[in-house]
Amino acid sequence: MEQEERAARRTRRRFARRQWARRWLSLRYVLAFLLVVGLVATSVWLVFFSATLQVKKVEVVGNELLSDGRIREIADIPLGEQLALVDLERADARIGSLAEVRSVDVTRTWPDAVRIEVVERTAVAVVELAGRLRGLDADGVVFREYRSAPKGMPRIRPGGGAGTDALKEAATVVSALPEDLATRVDHVEVATVDQITLVMRDQRQVLWGSAEESELKAEVIDRLLAAQEASVYDVSVPGNPTVR
Template sequence: MTREDTVRLAREDFRKRRRSRWLRRLRPWLLLLVVLGVLATCCYAVFFSSWLAARQVRVAGLDGLSRSRVVATARVPLGTPLARVDLGAVRARVARIPSVRAVDVSRSWPHTVRIAVTERVPVAVIDRGHGLQALDRAGVTFGHFSHPPAGLPLVRSSSGARADALAEAGKVAASLPPEVLRRVDHVDVATVDRIELRLHDGRTVMWGSAAQSAAKAEVLDVLLRRRHVQLIDVSVPGRPTTR
């Protein structure tokens, strides 16, 4: 091998080593560029493109409410990227429906907003100047009835009855066993601890608050067998009185 060949080979070897060092230094930057490119593509796909847009609404847990009302109230912005749909705003709008007790809103990839509704359960009906409405055990009124539905007692409240008194009346109505509920014409509410049952036969039961309702119902079942009694006080079930 001539000297020229040796020099040429040495130069080629030097260029290879220099290129190899340059590639080793460049490799992390190339990898970073690839990662950034993938992240940018994913970010665009999730937050800005129509590839993962909200296209449908699924509603679960309905009983008395209609799906159309929930969807119309929710106002889910279909066509918006699913990741950018404001679930809190959707939840707040659906929660404003009077008969909704609780609501959960979530994303179901790739194109669905799920709304899970828990409806209020009526335990009585009440008329506070707006027609007959349902009353739940929290004292919240909702819905409207043209006639009192079977199985739900009518609650009558004084004009000054507060929300906590209505809530207590709801708890009382929810706690009444069927054998007592069948006898009740309506429930009178004045305050939290002044709740009375008016029976179909004209007798009055002073119930008090919702505390110890199970014990009160047991005592009442015994006292109702006394036909001559017109007023029964079970507000303190351990010391009932009659007149």
């Protein structure tokens, strides 16, 4: 009888343990679910409502032509806005529309800042337009103004028929010139896209033609200028240059 009672007690204890294990397993799932919900709710609150993750500063780097204030004004990123809600693409497009800007990257810097990294255009020549000296970059984009032409920088003189494409072609030509040759150029006359002439500081002229094969033309004219005295050098066909 006593053995039967002990066996019954053991059975009841085992049953109770199994019941508790099942209850704990169910409770564990509920606790895990509540923990996940709590974490999600906390994250949502932090990202979209908490002052901790609001924009407190807008950092601008890489700019020289444009002031920090000008870039912040164009970006139009309000301080106090939730960092997660800042429209980076809109700010990027607004800054990228500035003529001085070649490229821009607007990013979030957690927990409370926006970083604007600007790459500005670099002038390879100056061009006179409507009585103003403007900088021209290697892509043919006019983007800044000068009071006087920087020393050693070629000046482009467009003719009446020279449009945007011709200026871009001239910029490609100037970009292809080695530095020692570029500094010897007084100005570049541009009639059309395929009628480009370099006028050297000693008044010798180089008929360049179009920007096609500009690197080869630069090599040819560098050798010709050193080897032969002439008034006009024609390298429009670099494989068959002529002088006169």
